[in-house]
Amino acid sequence: MSRITRRALGAGIPALLTAPAFAQAPAARLVIIGGGFGGASAANFARRQYPWLDVTLIEPKTRFVTCPYGNLLLAGLRDLNSISFGYERLAARGARVIHDWADAIDPTARTVRLRGGASVAYDRLIVSPGIALRYGAIEGYDQAAEAIFPHAWVPGEGQQTLLLRRQLEALPDGGVVGLAIPDNPFRCPPGPYERISMIASYLKRHKPRAKILAFDTKNAFSKQGLFQDAWNALYPGMIDWIPANRDGRILRVDPAARVFESEFGVRHRVDVGNVIPPQSAGGIAISAGLANESGWVPVDSLTFESRRVPGIHVIGDATIAPPMPKSGYVANSTAKQAVAAIAALLRGEAPPPAPVYFNTCYSHVGAEYGISIVGVFRPNAERTGFVETPNSGGVSPRGDLPEQRRLEALYADAWYGSITADMFG
Amino acid sequence: MIRLCLLAFATLAAPALAANGPLLAQACAGCHGPNAAGQEATPGIAGVPAATIVAQMNAFRANERPATIMGRIARGYSDAEIAAIAEYLASRR
Numbered sequence: 001m002s003r004i005t006r007r008a009l010g011a012g013i014p015a016l017l018t019a020p021a022f023a024q025a026p027a028a029r030l031v032i033i034g035g036g037f038g039g040a041s042a043a044n045f046a047r048r049q050y051p052w053l054d055v056t057l058i059e060p061k062t063r064f065v066t067c068p069y070g071n072l073l074l075a076g077l078r079d080l081n082s083i084s085f086g087y088e089r090l091a092a093r094g095a096r097v098i099h100d101w102a103d104a105i106d107p108t109a110r111t112v113r114l115r116g117g118a119s120v121a122y123d124r125l126i127v128s129p130g131i132a133l134r135y136g137a138i139e140g141y142d143q144a145a146e147a148i149f150p151h152a153w154v155p156g157e158g159q160q161t162l163l164l165r166r167q168l169e170a171l172p173d174g175g176v177v178g179l180a181i182p183d184n185p186f187r188c189p190p191g192p193y194e195r196i197s198m199i200a201s202y203l204k205r206h207k208p209r210a211k212i213l214a215f216d217t218k219n220a221f222s223k224q225g226l227f228q229d230a231w232n233a234l235y236p237g238m239i240d241w242i243p244a245n246r247d248g249r250i251l252r253v254d255p256a257a258r259v260f261e262s263e264f265g266v267r268h269r270v271d272v273g274n275v276i277p278p279q280s281a282g283g284i285a286i287s288a289g290l291a292n293e294s295g296w297v298p299v300d301s302l303t304f305e306s307r308r309v310p311g312i313h314v315i316g317d318a319t320i321a322p323p324m325p326k327s328g329y330v331a332n333s334t335a336k337q338a339v340a341a342i343a344a345l346l347r348g349e350a351p352p353p354a355p356v357y358f359n360t361c362y363s364h365v366g367a368e369y370g371i372s373i374v375g376v377f378r379p380n381a382e383r384t385g386f387v388e389t390p391n392s393g394g395v396s397p398r399g400d401l402p403e404q405r406r407l408e409a410l411y412a413d414a415w416y417g418s419i420t421a422d423m424f425g
Numbered sequence: 426m427i428r429l430c431l432l433a434f435a436t437l438a439a440p441a442l443a444a445n446g447p448l449l450a451q452a453c454a455g456c457h458g459p460n461a462a463g464q465e466a467t468p469g470i471a472g473v474p475a476a477t478i479v480a481q482m483n484a485f486r487a488n489e490r491p492a493t494i495m496g497r498i499a500r501g502y503s504d505a506e507i508a509a510i511a512e513y514l515a516s517r518r
Binding site: 013045329332335336340352353355356358360372374375376389391392393394396398404407408410411413414415417418419421422425 | 444445448449451452454455456457458459464465466467493494497498499500501502506
């Protein structure tokens with residue numbers, strides 16, 4: 001056992017919990033829907049730590065393009081290949097990887113129906129579906145509109161981000177880039193503001209007279225002071241952030257005319273428009289009845305088992321988990337507790353008590369300029385929600401701190417390399 | 426190695442948390458590498474003596490050691506949790 005368990009961090013878990021009494025534990029079928037930050041982390045962790053688990057991962061794409069670091073493509077700091085990952089090593093770890101859509105779940109028979117027609121049986125199911133974009137929530141923003149106003153928020157195979165990049169390249173100097181930013185909750189709270197920064201970084205070098213109009217449905221945002229300090233320092237005069245209380249809420253778009261229309265009917269002509277629409281849990285969470293009327297999924301905060309459908313655990317951006325952000329790191333961190341809880345439940349044991357869920361979100365705002373927010377969270381006593389640990393976490397210090405910014409940009413890159421290796425390595 | 430872990434855990438006041446050490450230490454893997462062996466600019470912490478890790482985390486917590494983010498992180502964990510994480514990381518090679 002030690003030869004196996006020495007491979008990876010966390011290897012003490014099966015050693016402590018399974019040896020020797022559970023060495024004969026029967027194989028149990030863990031099926032995971034979704035191969036993103038939640039699902040890939042869960043599959044990898046399950047194979048490394050609980051080799052007796054029979055793991056199947058259902059994911060339609062053969063290559064996963066990460067949302068994190070997608071904004072760096074816009075600045076020309078990364079290419080698509082460097083943010084794309086395959087499932088070959090997960091398969092080599094013994095996970096059965098099925099590239100198909102999960103179309104339906106039968107929670108009574110405990111089966112998942114694939115689009116290809118086959119049915120996959122589970123003893124415990126993890127659903128990590130990510131988000132769906134709510135087309136139509138902004139009038140005029142349907143799926144066809146994304147060919148003109150890319151959202152670049154669900155990366156797919158990367159086409160949306162590449163389209164936005166090409167549009168920026170075609171932008172005349174002196175042109176206007178508009179962004180429409182949604183209300184909470186949405187995937188990656190600092191993401192729109194990192195995107196503004198990365199677009200500005202590109203424009204400063206190539207179209208220095210261009211302007212960014214960032215229309216926001218909110219009056220405040222993640223790491224706001226740090227972002228605005230950076231914008232003033234690096235991109236003076238280029239970015240106008242227009243909050244809700246300055247009529248920043250975009251209710252309608254007219255892609256053919258390249259117009260954003262505000263709550264009070266002001267029509268803004270943009271040359272490039274990035275519309276980040278309101279979101280919900282991914283489609284299978286809605287169709288399987290996992291989501292409630294809010295469009296998001298309530299879970300037990302110790303086990304991530306659905307509060308609506310027994311035997312199904314939901315992790316990642318689809319869940320209702322404030323004050324935790326919808327981030328890749330949270331999906332990774334909670335995936336591991338969900339897998340550990342499932343392993344315990346399958347053995348008739350209590351789930352691991354007193355977990356700590358961990359998040360760090362780095363944002364790149366310029367070359368060698370990174371900022372971050374840290375959060376350390378726990379389930380509440382009733383297991384109905386999450387609490388942030390008092391007097392911990394928070395954002396990077398403000399002020400003229402070039403060494404802090406330089407190091408955080410380096411550590412951001414290390415985070416990206418580390419967490420993607422933890423998922424796909 | 427297993428016996429070493431158990432001995433270390435047995436000395437801690439809160440056995441439930443100590444048993445959770447390996448799971449708690451997963452938080453480290455997001456930046457310090459999947460094996461906590463280091464990743465790019467972020468140093469390796471696997472195999473570091475437990476007393477060193479505890480001392481560093483305490484220094485981070487108290488702002489006595491300059492840090493970018495570790496101070497903010499260390500203040501989120503109890504003494505027992507840090508001890509459990511440290512014992513576990515120390516056992517990794």
